[in-house]
Amino acid sequence: MTRLVLKFGGTSVANLERIRNVARHVKREVEAGNQVAVVVSAMAGETNKLVGLCREASALHDAREYDAVVSSGEQVTSGVLAIVLQDMGIDARSWQGWQIALRTDASHGAARITEIDGGTLIERLEQGQVAVVAGFQGVAPDNRIATLGRGGSDTSAVALAAAIKADRCDIYTDVDGVYTTDPRIVPRARRLDRIAFEEMLEMASLGAKVLQVRSVEMAMVHGVRTFVRSSFDDPDAPQVGAGGLPPGTLICDEDEIVEQQVVTGIAFAKDEAQVSIRNVADKPGVASTVFGSLAEANINVDMIVQNISPDGRTTDITFTVPEGDYERALGVLEEQREAIGYEAIEGARDVVKVSVIGMGMRSHAGIAARCFHGLADKGINIRAITTSEIKISVLIDSAYTELAVRTLHSLYGLDG
Amino acid sequence: MTRLVLKFGGTSVANLERIRNVARHVKREVEAGNQVAVVVSAMAGETNKLVGLCREASALHDAREYDAVVSSGEQVTSGVLAIVLQDMGIDARSWQGWQIALRTDASHGAARITEIDGGTLIERLEQGQVAVVAGFQGVAPDNRIATLGRGGSDTSAVALAAAIKADRCDIYTDVDGVYTTDPRIVPRARRLDRIAFEEMLEMASLGAKVLQVRSVEMAMVHGVRTFVRSSFDDPDAPQVGAGGLPPGTLICDEDEIVEQQVVTGIAFAKDEAQVSIRNVADKPGVASTVFGSLAEANINVDMIVQNISPDGRTTDITFTVPEGDYERALGVLEEQREAIGYEAIEGARDVVKVSVIGMGMRSHAGIAARCFHGLADKGINIRAITTSEIKISVLIDSAYTELAVRTLHSLYGLDG
Structure with a gap:
């Protein structure tokens, strides 16, 4: 007996025809x-409509009331899918x-789940009943x-x-899995x-928009x-593909991945802008x-690079911000010029962050060197580099995005 | 300190402009x-849209799931009105x-209220908070x-x-009160x-559609x-009209009505059909x-008239049914011809029930006689009569509806 959670997003339940299609997926799993x-x-478009209603009602709407409206x-969808399933005899x-x-906690509008009592649902599931759960919502401490x-x-x-101890969570979406890079x-x-x-x-946070981080x-x-x-x-x-699963991608513990690749994928994030502060006091x-003044202005900073000061007195700091916040970031730094004490600010809007991702990096040397070499071979200049245990990110001019991604994709043997 | 419940129907909250108008009514009462x-x-049209979705999902949809969908x-509306009120500083x-x-009880789709815990709301009201309650919904014993x-x-x-011990319940609707008859x-x-x-x-159940019975x-x-x-x-x-209230009609205990009229109003119900069973065994x-066989067929019977049998052996029974059920009622009686034992069935579709209503009837003689006399004067034939303590109903040909209503309205001194 396998216990499954199936999740269907807004485009998958956009109308009754698609909801019936969802019901057929559910039926197949029940019959298995x-x-x-x-x-x-929510059905595609509904959430936007409800959000619009709240915004029109007041620019500064109460998050608790917003939640009451938007969760509807x-x-x-949950009620309609239950009706359709019952109509199919389930x-x-x-x-x-x-x-x-x-x-959830009390952060209305962006709450975090604190606890799920899986007991009642498990009881129903064991009786053979399908539970259709409204996503995106919970109940806060104030009821x-x-x-x-x-x-x-x-x-x-x-x-x-996690709460009902399911064997697997199947996310049905509008793509058929996670790719080595953007096809x-x-x-x-x-x-x-x-x-x-x-x-x-890393793939999710770097721009592969399949699943929320x-x-x-x-x-x-x-x-x-x-x-x-x-x-x-x-x-x-037929539902049998690789590893006994139909076409798709299983996100799992690394132990479950028998043939671990050194590099799993190449991600990239456009919409970044680079800011460099020159000759700042070290x-x-x-x-x-x-970064405190940028945080106060609610500007998210991503890559941060600071080198060892060559002369022990001044250094350069480079970082990236969302492109939409670029002008604002420059303004904040201009205001803080006295407090920071720097010679000049430089920046660039047309940059892209390209990342090489793979668990195998931890045990393989030379992965980064191959990346830099490969890009240099194509005449691509690297503006900044950051690395983590399982990732190498480089900031380059966005005009080279496609060339860089294709080059790295081939270089690490990912081409199909 | 007066405690009020204000109720606004679908047309009153049909869009944000109207919801803002509702909020101004609320604000006025708060400021007083x-x-x-x-x-x-629900906003006008929303409930129909949701009901349509359930029907399209399945002709035989589960009432519990229907309720989950439709109550949204x-x-x-409740969330949006709360936002608008907050935006006005309330x-x-x-x-x-x-x-x-x-x-409520477990009759999903047409549940009856069993209990309301007014405690929490009273506490909030006493703190000066306005409670915006979603109408039309409750929670059944199965949660x-x-x-x-x-x-x-x-x-x-x-x-x-009733639960919060309000001094008054104000029903805001698309008419400005209850009239002596249809204007x-x-x-x-x-x-x-x-x-x-x-x-x-009596007015509500007889076709004056201001309030649900x-x-x-x-x-x-x-x-x-x-x-x-x-x-x-x-x-x-300004909110001061008759009896310290703005224009409208107060529905209250008869003790509160100082100048009680003998007759309060004239109601009428079209869409009735008459059925007469001739020479049925007495x-x-x-x-x-x-009536048992009609009830089994789910046909509501309204006026029932049966006279004392003249010969002690057979009698006539006359009653009315909704016009839409007329043919079906005749069919049921035809099927039961043996069991009932009658000579003939007659009937008429084009009939109307006109009713004279007034608490004063209980203490005034001759009200009914004046009614019959008035109608006879205009040459209007009465097909059947039923009476209660505070009501006289006559069944007449529907062609005479307007004449009969106007005649009775004048006769009892109701003309403005």
Whole structure:
């Protein structure tokens, strides 16, 4: 007996025809003898409509009331899918966040899940009933509905899978898995059969928009095997592909990945801008002043590079910010010129961060050197470099994005 | 300190502009020093859209899932109104049925309220917070959302008023009160300043569609003073009219009505059909067979007239059914011809029931005689008569509806 959580996003439940298609996926899993809980988003467009209503009502709307309004979208989908399943002869029941209960903290509008009581659901699942759970919502300590923020349904699904001790969480989405890189840029990109949690976390946060970063973090922490597959697959097609699974990508513990590649994928993030502060005094507290003032202005800083000072007196600091915050970041630093004490600020808008990701890096030397060499061979100048245990990121001119990604994709043997 | 419940229906909250108008009504009451709870319906059209979605999902949809889907409409309105009120500087908070808790029985889709815990709301009201309550919904014993059936928001409002011991329940609707009869038929119809619960019950059930019958019953049982007024009034207009109230009709205990009229109003119900069973055996059990078989076929029977048998052996039974059930009623009686034992069935579709209503009838003789005389004077034939303590109903040909209503309206001195 396998216990599964199936999650379907807004485009997968955009209308009744698609909801019926979702129901056929559920039916297939039930008929295969599995216990099934389903997590659904609002029908595509509904959440935007409800958010618009709140904004029109007041520019500064109360997050608690916003949550009451916006969560109604998932409530509708869960009820409608339960009706469709019953119509197909499947015992099913919808569950709102407060009915489970899926408890969150008090951060209305972007709440975090604190606790899920899986007991009642497990009981129903064991009786053979399908649980259709409204995603994106829970109940806050004040007994009010709280939403988890955009993309929260992925997190709902993974958290629910952990709470009911599911064997797998299947994320049905509009792509059929996680690729070695964006197939629109590299036609020879391959779908990965498996990817380790840590790698997926880097892929997700670096711009591969398959899964919300928070849901991957949660899957990693709780060890929830998460399977990404296409909701547009024929529900009645044979379900046996690689590793006993249909086409898709399994995000799992690295131990489950028998043939670990050194490099798993190449990610890239456009919409970054580079800021360099030249000849800043190399003394304690400077970095704190720079990044503290940016944080106060609510500007997220990503890559940060600071070299050893050559003369022991001044150094350069380079970092990236979202492109939309570029002008504002320059303004903040201009204001703080006295406090920071620097000679000049330089920057560039047209930059891209390209990252090479792979668990295998930890045990293989020379991965970074090959990256730099490969890019240099193509005449691509590297503006900045940062690395972590399983990632190498380089900042380059965005005009070279495609060339760099394709070069690295070939270089690490990822071409299909 | 006056505690008020204000109820606004779907047309009054149909869009944000109207919701803002509702908020101005609430604001006026708050600024007058009142404690205010508001009950809202779904935005006009929303409930129909959600019902359509359930029907399309399955012709035989589960009432519990239907309730989860359909109740989302009121959830949205309550949240949006709370946001708009806060934007106007008024402390407000939305409440869903399960949060109050407003408990119902298990009759999903047409649930009856069993209990409302007014404690939490009273506490908030006393702190000066406006409670915006989603109408039409409660929570059933199985911890699932239950809806109260069409028009249930009126019932929510009155039940809530009883639970929080409100001084008055103001029903804001698209008419400005209860009239002596339909003004479209009698231009000289007057708005009543006050009407007794019992009278309103007869008016409501006889076709004056201002308030749901169930809400009037509940108001009568709990003694909730209910005030019907127009939601299209200027919220900032002076609020002092007859009896210290703005234009509208107060439904109240008869003791509160100082100048009790003998006759309060003339109601009429079209869409009735008459069925007469001729020469049926005058023996025990016949009426039971007739009406039992109609009840089994789910046909509501209204007026029932049976005379003393002239010869002690056979008699005639006349009754009315909804016009839409007329053919079906004839079919049922045809099937039961053997069991009932009658000579013939006659009937008529084009009939109307006209009723004269007034608490004063109990103490005034001759009211009925004047009615029959007045109609005879105009050459209107009476097909059947039924009476109660406070009501005389006559069944006549529908061609005479306007003439009969106008005649009776004048006859009892109701013309404005």
